[in-house]
Amino acid sequence: xxEKNDLKAKRNAFCCxxxxxxxxxxxxxxxxxxxxxxxxxxxxxxxxxxxRRTIAGLREALDGDGNVSAGLKRLAFGNCxxxxxxxxxxxxxxxxxxxxxxxxxxxxxKRVKGGGVEVKLFxxxxxxxxxxxxxxxxSDRNKAAxxxxxxxxxxxxxxxxxx
Numbered sequence: 543x544x545e546k547n548d549l550k551a552k553r554n555a556f557c558c559x560x561x562x563x564x565x566x567x568x569x570x571x572x573x574x575x576x577x578x579x580x581x582x583x584x585x586x587x588x589x590x591x592x593x594r595r596t597i598a599g600l601r602e603a604l605d606g607d608g609n610v611s612a613g614l615k616r617l618a619f620g621n622c623x624x625x626x627x628x629x630x631x632x633x634x635x636x637x638x639x640x641x642x643x644x645x646x647x648x649x650x651x652k653r654v655k656g657g658g659v660e661v662k663l664f665x666x667x668x669x670x671x672x673x674x675x676x677x678x679x680x681s682d683r684n685k686a687a688x689x690x691x692x693x694x695x696x697x698x699x700x701x702x703x704x705x
Contacts, residue, residue: 556587557596564612577642611676617669620647625661 552574559569570584571577587593624643628635628651635643645651650662 552583553587553590553593554596556584557593557600560584560587561597561600562612563616611673614669614673614676616646617664618666618673620644622647622663625663629659629661 555573556569556575559572560566563569563572566584566588567581570580570587575583588597621644624645625648628640628643628645634640647663648661649664650660652660654660
């Protein structure tokens with residue numbers, strides 16, 4: 543019974559991370575599934591009707607956020623601790639460590655002539671601006687759809703009055 547509850551908790555966590563991250567393998571790994579089978583477990587979760595309902599409910603609760611909006615939010619509000627770790631590391635970490643780093647906010651990494659590392663991050667303010675534009679355009683579309691629905695329903699009433 544405990545194992546079933548653990549799986550349910552992992553699947554619920556997967557749904558939350560998937561809505562935030564938009565990446566199946568990363569969401570499954572953050573939810574507690576092992577790195578070696580994260581993609582497989584994530585796909586199993588997505589095939590589950592319960593998980594699909596949970597994801598749809600979460601997206602609806604978050605005003606229909608899609609992957610673009612989730613990505614912009616992650617750029618705007620994401621954590622840069624792993625990028626800072628990489629910059630201040632005395633030596634290049636082994637590949638296994640690098641694979642686990644969250645470098646989503648990193649736009650460029652390069653070695654400089656003095657032997658250091660230069661890391662450029664995405665511009666948080668630009669991400670916020672784009673997020674604002676996206677949300678404004680979505681609300682404008684909703685207003686337009688509401689107006690069209692109101693006009694078509696009132697046009698239907700006009701036709702009924704003429705009969």
